[in-house]
Amino acid sequence: MFNIVGRRNLYFLLSGVLLLGAILSLAIFGLNLGIDFTSGSLLRVDLGVPTVTANISDALAASGFDNAVVQSAGENTVLIRTDPVDIPGRILIEDAIRTRYPAAHTLSFNTVGPVIGAELTRNALLAIVVASAAILVYLTWSFRNVEWSVRYGIAAVATLVHDSLILIGVFALLGKVAGIEIDSMFVTAVLTGVGFSVHDTIVVFDRIRENRRRHRDTNFDEVVNYSLNQTLDRSLNTSLTAVFVLTALLILGGETIREFTLALLIGVVVGTYSSIFIASCLLVEWANRRMPWESRAA
Amino acid sequence: MLRRRLFTILGFVIALAAFAIYVDAPGTPGFPITLGGRDFSDLELKRGLDLQGGLHVVLQADLAEGEELTDGAMQAVRGIIENRINALGVAEPVIQLEGNDRIIVELPGVSDPDEAIRLFKETGRLEFLGSGPFPLEEDSVVTPGDPGVELVLTGADLAGARVGFDPIGNAEIQFQIKDEAGARFAEHTGNNIGNYLSIALDGRIIQTAVIRAEISTSGSISGSLTAIEARNVAIQLRYGALPVPLRVVQNLTVGPTLGQQSLERSITAGIVGAILVIVFMVAYYRLPGVVAAISLLLYSALVLAIFKLIPVTLTLSGIAGFILSVGMAVDANILIFERAKEELRAGLTLTAAIQIGFTRAWNSIRDSNVSTLITCFVLWQFGTGIVKGFALTLAVGVLVSMFSAITVSRTLLLLFVRWPGLRRPFFFAVGRVPGLKA
Numbered sequence: 001m002f003n004i005v006g007r008r009n010l011y012f013l014l015s016g017v018l019l020l021g022a023i024l025s026l027a028i029f030g031l032n033l034g035i036d037f038t039s040g041s042l043l044r045v046d047l048g049v050p051t052v053t054a055n056i057s058d059a060l061a062a063s064g065f066d067n068a069v070v071q072s073a074g075e076n077t078v079l080i081r082t083d084p085v086d087i088p089g090r091i092l093i094e095d096a097i098r099t100r101y102p103a104a105h106t107l108s109f110n111t112v113g114p115v116i117g118a119e120l121t122r123n124a125l126l127a128i129v130v131a132s133a134a135i136l137v138y139l140t141w142s143f144r145n146v147e148w149s150v151r152y153g154i155a156a157v158a159t160l161v162h163d164s165l166i167l168i169g170v171f172a173l174l175g176k177v178a179g180i181e182i183d184s185m186f187v188t189a190v191l192t193g194v195g196f197s198v199h200d201t202i203v204v205f206d207r208i209r210e211n212r213r214r215h216r217d218t219n220f221d222e223v224v225n226y227s228l229n230q231t232l233d234r235s236l237n238t239s240l241t242a243v244f245v246l247t248a249l250l251i252l253g254g255e256t257i258r259e260f261t262l263a264l265l266i267g268v269v270v271g272t273y274s275s276i277f278i279a280s281c282l283l284v285e286w287a288n289r290r291m292p293w294e295s296r297a298a
Numbered sequence: 299m300l301r302r303r304l305f306t307i308l309g310f311v312i313a314l315a316a317f318a319i320y321v322d323a324p325g326t327p328g329f330p331i332t333l334g335g336r337d338f339s340d341l342e343l344k345r346g347l348d349l350q351g352g353l354h355v356v357l358q359a360d361l362a363e364g365e366e367l368t369d370g371a372m373q374a375v376r377g378i379i380e381n382r383i384n385a386l387g388v389a390e391p392v393i394q395l396e397g398n399d400r401i402i403v404e405l406p407g408v409s410d411p412d413e414a415i416r417l418f419k420e421t422g423r424l425e426f427l428g429s430g431p432f433p434l435e436e437d438s439v440v441t442p443g444d445p446g447v448e449l450v451l452t453g454a455d456l457a458g459a460r461v462g463f464d465p466i467g468n469a470e471i472q473f474q475i476k477d478e479a480g481a482r483f484a485e486h487t488g489n490n491i492g493n494y495l496s497i498a499l500d501g502r503i504i505q506t507a508v509i510r511a512e513i514s515t516s517g518s519i520s521g522s523l524t525a526i527e528a529r530n531v532a533i534q535l536r537y538g539a540l541p542v543p544l545r546v547v548q549n550l551t552v553g554p555t556l557g558q559q560s561l562e563r564s565i566t567a568g569i570v571g572a573i574l575v576i577v578f579m580v581a582y583y584r585l586p587g588v589v590a591a592i593s594l595l596l597y598s599a600l601v602l603a604i605f606k607l608i609p610v611t612l613t614l615s616g617i618a619g620f621i622l623s624v625g626m627a628v629d630a631n632i633l634i635f636e637r638a639k640e641e642l643r644a645g646l647t648l649t650a651a652i653q654i655g656f657t658r659a660w661n662s663i664r665d666s667n668v669s670t671l672i673t674c675f676v677l678w679q680f681g682t683g684i685v686k687g688f689a690l691t692l693a694v695g696v697l698v699s700m701f702s703a704i705t706v707s708r709t710l711l712l713l714f715v716r717w718p719g720l721r722r723p724f725f726f727a728v729g730r731v732p733g734l735k736a
Contacts, residue, residue: 087415106553107556108550108552109551113545113547127677127681135672184685188677188681188688192673198666198669210661234629237636238632244575248571252570253567253618256348257615
């Protein structure tokens with residue numbers, strides 16, 4: 001049996017470092033927000049031949065699109081980002097590219113106006129808050145017959161915040177070094193990662209609930225550690241299957257959902273780690289400590 | 299569990315599987331089944347525009363400062379846009395109002411998205427303007443209130459409008475004038491012979507001509523319209539002008555090649571992912587792993603059939619949601635098997651271990667799946683189209699997985715252990731237990 005609970009300070013330290021890294025990366029690099037949030041236009045163009053992005057930038061600058069950002073996306077394909085343009089604007093861009101690459105054709109065109117961008121940002125934040133609150137309420141209700149039922153909900157939500165912060169931090173870093181942008185699908189990935197992490201956490205909590213009932217005289221630390229070991233195989237195997245399908249999707253799936261899949265994959269890995277090493281250890285730590293507001297009541 | 303009950307459930311599962319495969323199979327496999335007027339044999343899986351190419355546009359009422367939308371204006375906009383798009387002949391368009399001043403238009407597989415947007419976005423306000431002896435320049439912007447400009451007729455005064463060609467082959471819009479307006483038009487043209495008459499579309503002059511004779515019943519507009527422009531104007535005239543001008547706030551256009559490529563790649567990824575999961579499950583859990591693999595296949599067939607029946611429009615993000623739900627479907631099995639293994643090691647009989655494994659794992663499965671469903675619900679509430687697709691497929695997947703893991707896996711496993719040849723520790727990957735009792 002692994003002594004997970006006994007080494008919890010080590011895991012808290014590790015998570016502390018990860019969280020610090022995530023917050024620093026967020027503070028230093030910021031999020032590389034895509035047009036879904038900032039508004040703008042995104043063109044995916046197949047040039048027909050391989051090229052360097054600088055050539056496209058030159059061609060666009062010559063037609064007045066000075067602040068267009070060009071990024072390579074696959075062999076012959078480039079992504080072009082500009083301020084929001086409508087159809088005539090898009091045709092100007094296409095014409096500018098065709099002067100140098102006659103075979104170029106547009107694969108997709110996406111434009112988001114400023115109103116929509118602001119709304120998406122608000123909805124994304126709201127979605128994360130509402131989902132967390134709903135999960136907290138459900139868990140507290142589901143564990144209502146257990147001593148300190150609200151703690152299970154709070155520990156699960158704290159773990160969820162931990163996971164989301166790390167995932168967002170990783171993408172702040174990736175935005176800087178790899179130019180990966182945050183779009184509305186990223187918000188979906190964060191929420192799904194959150195769902196997966198909570199899913200995992202609940203399985204462990206559920207076992208703790210059951211073992212508490214069976215072994216009333218065993219101390220809480222041991223019950224938690226025992227429960228963690230009992231569910232360890234299952235946690236790892238479930239994550240492995242999710243990692244299998246997501247890795248297949250990452251490698252073989254289309255380029256258009258690669259970043260989304262990567263976010264899901266990181267979310268699953270972080271979620272598995274935290275559900276084993278953080279969520280339950282938070283419960284133990286809380287049980288062993290008297291909170292300032294509990295000084296008398298307990 | 300009673301033997302008869304087990305076989306009843308098995309029969310039900312097999313019937314369900316047969317129905318799912320029947321619905322999933324492309325074309326009519328041998329014989330058609332119809333129910334409530336729907337033919338179940340030849341349902342198509344609806345593909346979103348990111349998988350087959352097409353157009354997604356969000357339009358917003360473009361009101362001047364202080365102006366307010368009148369009641370029913372957006373409904374009217376919706377009706378007019380619907381008519382215009384139907385005239386275009388696009389298969390399965392989606393036109394829906396969002397909030398109180400927005401309308402979403404989705405046209406999957408449309409061949410010329412730019413022209414389509416122009417057709418339904420333009421207000422389609424046609425005006426016949428008299429300008430006395432001074433010609434209005436073509437392409438200039440004029441409003442009826444300008445000095446020297448008189449509004450003679452509007453698009454609403456016209457009865458029929460269709461595209462025709464003049465003797466030298468240029469496209470023109472041929473129209474009839476409604477009776478009550480005909481008299482007015484005849485009076486104006488009769489009094490203004492030799493003067494200029496202009497036709498403006500959404501405030502822009504498309505044609506200016508000299509009035510040669512009195513006109514009362516019909517006429518034609520030629521200007522310098524291309525055949526497609528003429529068709530658009532004719533459609534707009536037929537269904538009337540939009541009561542409020544619109545502007546595009548979001549536009550997504552996906553070419554057909556990108557969509558097809560994405561679809562093929564995702565399907566390959568899904569198949570490879572499923573094979574990896576099956577190999578892992580069989581290698582690790584042996585006989586229960588085989589059971590999990592069977593219920594995973596049934597699960598996929600069922601989800602696909604449900605997608606076709608509801609129907610769910612499958613998008614790229616929806617496929618990702620489905621593939622993720624495969625992982626979660628397997629999780630329910632893993633939970634149960636791990637639990638059953640523990641009970642076996644504790645010395646229980648196979649049947650009892652399986653039963654208890656299912657009962658004890660149920661709490662975890664329920665709680666964890668409810669939390670995923672909560673996330674799906676939130677995504678559905680706050681998300682846009684793409685996010686909604688993901689949430690819906692994930693939710694369907696989670697619900698079906700509870701059925702396939704609980705009912706299907708348990709029934710199959712209980713049936714398998716009735717056969718003494720399979721009651722060996724090897725088949726259950728529990729090395730330390732000396733012998734297994736049924």
